[in-house]
Amino acid sequence: MAEMVKKATRESYGEALAELSEKYPQVVVLDADLAAATKSGVFKKACPERFIDCGIAECNMVGVAAGLAACGKIPFATSFAMFSTGRAYEQVRNSVGYPKLNVKIVGSHAGISVGEDGATHQCNEDLALMRTIPGMVVLNPADHYEMKAAVKAAIEHNGPVYIRLGRLAVNSFNNSDDYKFELGKGITLRAGKDITIVATGLMVSRALEAVKTLEEQGIDARLINIHTIKPLDRELIVKAAKETGKIITVEEHNVIGGLGDAVCDALCEEYPVPVIKIGVNDVYGHSGPAVDLLDEFGLNAAHIVEVTKKAITKRSL
Known part of the structure; x- marks a missing residue:
């Protein structure tokens, strides 16, 4: 049996990207000046040459990710959910969804559990926004093991994917070594x-x-x-x-x-x-x-x- 852990899914996301970096050399990670908070910085430490800090410019970040995908890369465009799905919605819709590009949009710090950051950052609309984009796969993993499996599945899926990350630590319950994750299956x-x-x-x-x-x-x-x-x-x-x-x-x-x-x-x-x-x-x-x-x-x-x-x-x- 796998170890029971209490960890925020944003941490599991960063770990998964770093662990999978060698197997999937086409993966690149972009962030909007929030790498420490979203934990994409874990990937940056492992593969600095494949990490791009786009600054506080989420719309541009999604455009850059679209260009990278058009060149055969698998970009993970990462920021707080309020910005990656809210501020950059037009770019996600028109630059990623419409041409069906292989971009992974990642929204960290989603929901009420963002806590002290308050209403402006507590994005409770991201799943709804991403559901409306034709062809977009929408993932909301529940614990450490599920998030790591979801990141791998997103890499292997050819097409746009949205992944929601949490800030609050949660106990793992998918603790079996034979746990199987399948897109679209509850x-x-x-x-x-x-x-x-x-x-x-x-x-x-x-x-x-x-x-x-x-x-x-x-x-x-x-x-x-x-x-x-x-x-x-x-x-x-x-x-x-x-x-x-x-x-x-x-x-x-x-x-x-x-x-x-x-x-x-x-x-x-x-x-x-x-x-x-x-x-x-x-x-x-x-x-x-x-x-x-x-x-x-x-x-x-x-x-x-x-x-x-x-x-x-x-x-x-």
Whole structure:
């Protein structure tokens, strides 16, 4: 069994790039003057000749990445999610998405857990923005091992990919040496027949806590980890809906446009069932300690348990 670690996925991202640098010499990494924070600096230390600091100019960084991809390189354009997906959205759409270039857009410090940086940096819209770009694969890995596997999968995928990184350290749960990561495939972490909880990113570990508490209270909840928001594992979601009848989605993102909407889109077309979305309820965040903010916004195990119990007791939502 692999070692259990507590680490932010941004750290795992930097480690993965450095470890894979020799196997994939065409990989180059770009950053917008935030290499220490995004941990792309780990790759810089290993391969300084393949690292480009573009300065505080994210739109230009994406343009440079597009040019490198057109020359056969595999660029990872890295910055805070607010800047790599927000400030540079036009360049991602027109210079990367439209020509279907092999660029990997990376958004670190996403969500409420950015903490003290406040509302301007707490990007709760990145998954929604990247979902709207045709052909863009959207990844939100949940722990150390999943992030390292996702980086490798992104390198091997020929086309644009968005990878979301977290600032807050999380305990690993994918601790098996035979863990397999596959783009577009969700993972059932816990079987259950009463209700299904579908979680992504940071919230998967908190959903695991909730499922254990629910089990102690006699509720048999299924838990699905969705690391690939797009393309979504529709087959797994529909199967869960048919077998449990109700779905709760959990994400550290606006409830508009992210995992919850992706799940609703799939179920509306194939097997409509009640869906409750837990996330940021269409509001801005504010400055504060990360864990306290997550509790304030209901992004914790206790709130997941509360919502699940209410859903179980109602005939319809």
